[in-house]
Each structure stands twice: as C-alpha cells, then as structure tokens.
Amino acid sequence: MILDCHMHSWRYPQHFDREVMLANQPPRRRGWSEEQFKQMWELPVEHYLEEMKGSDVAKALLLGLKAGATLGIDVANEYLAGLVRERPDPLAWGCCVTPTEPGAAAEVERCVNEMGAAAVGELGPVYGGFRLDDPKCFPVWEVARDLDVPLVVHAGPAQARWGHLKYGDLMAVDEVAIQFPDLRIVICHLGYHRYEEAAFLVAKHENVYADISWLPQLAGFDRRALSRYLPQVEHGYYHLIHPLLYYFTQTFGLTDKLLWGTDFPAGSPGRSIETLMGINSWLEQRHLPKLPEESVRRMLHETWRKVFTKLSDSGR
Numbered sequence: 504m505i506l507d508c509h510m511h512s513w514r515y516p517q518h519f520d521r522e523v524m525l526a527n528q529p530p531r532r533r534g535w536s537e538e539q540f541k542q543m544w545e546l547p548v549e550h551y552l553e554e555m556k557g558s559d560v561a562k563a564l565l566l567g568l569k570a571g572a573t574l575g576i577d578v579a580n581e582y583l584a585g586l587v588r589e590r591p592d593p594l595a596w597g598c599c600v601t602p603t604e605p606g607a608a609a610e611v612e613r614c615v616n617e618m619g620a621a622a623v624g625e626l627g628p629v630y631g632g633f634r635l636d637d638p639k640c641f642p643v644w645e646v647a648r649d650l651d652v653p654l655v656v657h658a659g660p661a662q663a664r665w666g667h668l669k670y671g672d673l674m675a676v677d678e679v680a681i682q683f684p685d686l687r688i689v690i691c692h693l694g695y696h697r698y699e700e701a702a703f704l705v706a707k708h709e710n711v712y713a714d715i716s717w718l719p720q721l722a723g724f725d726r727r728a729l730s731r732y733l734p735q736v737e738h739g740y741y742h743l744i745h746p747l748l749y750y751f752t753q754t755f756g757l758t759d760k761l762l763w764g765t766d767f768p769a770g771s772p773g774r775s776i777e778t779l780m781g782i783n784s785w786l787e788q789r790h791l792p793k794l795p796e797e798s799v800r801r802m803l804h805e806t807w808r809k810v811f812t813k814l815s816d817s818g819r
C-alpha cells in the first residue's frame with residue numbers, strides 16, 4: 504500500500520492574507536485580478552482525489568501550513584480535519600501550529616486526541632519564524648512524542664520574501680533529535696536545498712527520516728510546476744537523488760529512512776511514482792550502479808508504516 508505522506512489542500516481567499524501573498528508574487532502578476540489569483544490558489548481536495556484515481560496511491564496525508572506572515576497562507580486545522588471526516592478513506596491529516604505561540608501544545612493535543620491528526624506538520628521554521636531547537640517549542644515536541652505522532656518539518660531554507668533563512672538551519676534538527684530520542688522527525692524535501700546535511704542527519708539519528716517530495720518538480724520533471732523555470736535540467740532529479748540513495752543503500756545500508764510524497768500541488772501522484780520507478784532504467788542507460796529494487800519498494804510501500812504509526816494500524 505502506497506501512502507503519499509505529503510500533500511496539501513487550501514482555499515482562496517479563506518486561508519490567505521492577500522497583502523502578504525501579493526508581496527511574494529513576481530512583478531508580472533502585480534496587475535492580476537482577484538479572479539486570476541483565485542484560479543491560481545484555489546486548491547480543493549477534489550483536485551488531488553481526481554489525480555489520485557489514476558495512480559497507485561492508496562492513502563494521502565494532508566498537511567497543514569502556517570505561513571501567514573511570510574507566504575500569506577494559513578490553513579486552518581478545522582478545515583483539514585473536516586475534509587478527513589468526510590473522507591476517512593483515502594485521507595488522513597497532519598495538524599500545524601506555530602510551536603512558539605502560547606497554546607500550541609494544547610492545540611496539538613486537541614487535534615490528535617479529538618480530531619484524529621496523525622502527524623504534526625508541515626512545520627516551517629522559516630515560514631513561521633522560529634528555531635526548532637528553541638526551548639519554547641519543547642512542550643509541543645513533548646506532546647507529539649507522548650501521543651506518538653511524528654513531526655513533519657520543512658527544516659531547511661524556504662522561498663518566501665519575508666521569511667528569515669537563519670531559521671532554516673538543519674542543524675537544529677540534530678539538537679531536537681538528541682533531546683527527544685523517542686520523537687520521530689521527518690525532514691521534508693530531503694532538506695531542500697541542503698541535501699547532504701539532511702542525509703547526514705538521517706544517517707546519524709535513528710529517529711530522523713526524510714521525504715523526497717517536491718524534488719522531481721524542482722529538478723524539472725513536472726511541466727505544470729516549477730519546472731518551467733528549469734527546463735534544461737531534464738535529468739536533474741536523478742542526478743540529485745541517485746548519489747543520495749546510493750549513499751544510503753550502499754554505505755550505511757539504510758534503505759528504510761526515506762519516504763515518498765508529492766507535495767501536491769507541486770507534484771502529481773501518478774507522475775511522481777513513475778519518475779521514481781524510472782530511476783534504474785535511467786541509471787542502466789548511463790552505466791551507473793543501479794539501486795536495489797527493494798530500496799525503491801520500501802520507500803513507496805513500507806517505511807511510512809514505521810513513521811506514521813497511527814495510519815499503519817488503520818491501514819492494515
């Protein structure tokens with residue numbers, strides 16, 4: 504069973520701060536009408552479910568986002584919980600908070616115990632302006648650990664005009680992983696763009712994992728999304744991901760620390776799986792060492808069960 508461990512849904516204008524959102528737009532969109540922005544941002548969950556139909560994905564984890572002051576997006580936990588209440592199959596959800604805000608730990612407790620959240624995320628230190636290793640966040644990490652839900656964290660740099668990159672310090676994950684050895688942490692997008700640091704953290708800590716969502720689009724695979732800015736790097740994804748996967752599977756023998764996800768709308772479920780499955784034929788054509796098929800299989804079908812234990816119980 505394949506879990507898409509990272510996807511989104513939000514509504515425009517309900518979840519948006521228009522002024523901040525506009526500040527993040529390229530100049531060519533300055534004169535856009537409200538209708539044009541609505542078309543660009545509206546992301547009802549039906550869009551995902553439609554694309555999911557044609558793929559092998561069996562379950563999808565909807566993640567929140569609290570980036571009101573930096574991206575202008577703030578997705579309400581109630582909204583996601585409501586979507587999952589309507590469609591417990593195939594959807595699950597992760598709640599989001601700004602962990603330095605008063606009441607954040609109580610909100611996580613409420614979301615998990617009363618509304619069935621299976622994770623805390625997508626947390627964004629750059630988006631929310633906090634450090635993961637700030638002791639002010641610790642009550643939230645304690646609650647997540649005690650309720651047995653993982654943190655899903657966009658821990659590295661992030662593109663938001665008013666976001667401070669100083670918060671995108673991946674080494675803060677090291678500190679949290681040491682202080683909370685029983686808390687599972689997923690580094691989103693393999694630490695974009697600090698892939699090697701993320702790989703090192705995943706190898707160093709038993710409780711740290713990474714998802715490979717968004718990477719095909721960054722590398723130019725999905726023409727709908729960011730690829731239009733990077734049309735030349737047709738095989739960038741494989742160039743990026745192969746050495747890292749090889750590092751895991753050959754050097755450390757770790758084939759069970761990476762998770763597959765789309766970061767929809769950045770990536771589509773069918774296309775992202777196809778891209779990952781194509782890695783060995785691409786390697787073969789270039790006479791590069793292939794990856795064990797088992798590593799790829801585990802990434803899609805198995806590893807998520809260890810991380811999202813609440814879903815693995817219900818999915819069996």
Ligand SMILES: [Zn+2]
Nearest residue numbers: 509511625766
């Ligand atoms: Zn995301």
